[in-house]
Amino acid sequence: MLIQSLFTNRIAVLATMHQKEQVMAPILEELGLKVIVPANFNTDTFGTFTREVKRPGTQIEAARIKALEVLEITGETIAVASEGSFAPHPSLPYISSNREIVIFIDKTHDLEIIGEEFSIDTNHSCKIIRSVDEAFEFASKVGFPEHGLIVMFDENPKNSSEVFKGINTKDKLTEAVNFVLTTTGKAHIETDMRAMYNPTRMKNIEKATRNLISKINSCCPQCSAPGFDVTQRIQGLPCELCYAPTLLTKSVVYQCKKCGYKENKLYPDGAEFADPGQCMYCNP
Numbered sequence: 112m113l114i115q116s117l118f119t120n121r122i123a124v125l126a127t128m129h130q131k132e133q134v135m136a137p138i139l140e141e142l143g144l145k146v147i148v149p150a151n152f153n154t155d156t157f158g159t160f161t162r163e164v165k166r167p168g169t170q171i172e173a174a175r176i177k178a179l180e181v182l183e184i185t186g187e188t189i190a191v192a193s194e195g196s197f198a199p200h201p202s203l204p205y206i207s208s209n210r211e212i213v214i215f216i217d218k219t220h221d222l223e224i225i226g227e228e229f230s231i232d233t234n235h236s237c238k239i240i241r242s243v244d245e246a247f248e249f250a251s252k253v254g255f256p257e258h259g260l261i262v263m264f265d266e267n268p269k270n271s272s273e274v275f276k277g278i279n280t281k282d283k284l285t286e287a288v289n290f291v292l293t294t295t296g297k298a299h300i301e302t303d304m305r306a307m308y309n310p311t312r313m314k315n316i317e318k319a320t321r322n323l324i325s326k327i328n329s330c331c332p333q334c335s336a337p338g339f340d341v342t343q344r345i346q347g348l349p350c351e352l353c354y355a356p357t358l359l360t361k362s363v364v365y366q367c368k369k370c371g372y373k374e375n376k377l378y379p380d381g382a383e384f385a386d387p388g389q390c391m392y393c394n395p
């Protein structure tokens with residue numbers, strides 16, 4: 112099936128108010144879609160990075176809710192939404208990581224396809240500070256002023272009046288820090304992770320959108336539906352020296368969400384054996 116014939120000249124609504132269309136729209140338009148951004152769609156009601164509004168459910172659920180909501184508001188049939196998360200790297204806890212997902216929902220063809228990017232390229236960090244000098248020292252390490260900052264009274268603000276977001280000039284930073292310090296003697300400073308204040312995150316959203324396009328272009332060999340994707344990873348890639356199974360992926364299962372057709376693909380990472388450094392016998 113020609114992917115183009117499914118999407119050409121259809122409208123895709125992008126559920127964002129953080130200017131993500133700058134990187135996402137040109138990529139989505141490669142499918143023949145016409146991308147629109149609804150006015151006044153407040154994604155902050157679905158959770159904020161600064162925690163005064165909690166995110167509903169998992170990262171994928173949160174993106175899905177935004178996409179479905181924007182379809183409801185506009186009456187269109189295709190929506191795209193993205194959602195980011197930041198956490199210590201699963202195996203390197205001193206390094207921050209950023210996982211971006213982009214969800215594509217097509218009501219007409221009953222499709223839900225998810226693109227993803229996992230990266231350690233992020234400036235995500237925070238600190239308690241007690242002077243304006245300390246604030247500027249933090250700022251100098253996180254790419255300010257190209258990357259925005261947030262200053263608050265407390266790590267867990269109760270409402271948005273306690274949060275100074277989108278700080279991207281020295282004057283604004285000095286003013287916000289002084290205001291908070293005068294009241295409490297210390298301030299919580301952190302990186303603003305909203306896409307338009309964070310070019311590093313914007314790049315990861317762009318990569319997740321590229322990944323989405325490659326998944327849309329991956330079609331089921333049986334029914335031609337787009338989104339033929341890996342649903343399962345099977346461990347056990349053998350050690351190169353002793354042939355014992357390791358925790359590395361030996362094969363992956365692709366499955367079509369439409370017709371259920373499955374395909375097993377051996378050695379998805381290109382190698383038939385694992386480095387002995389990954390073996391629990393050769394490298395205990």
Ligand SMILES: [Zn+2]
Nearest residue numbers: 331334367370
């Ligand atoms: Zn299929």
Ligand SMILES: [Zn+2]
Nearest residue numbers: 350353390393
């Ligand atoms: Zn071994």
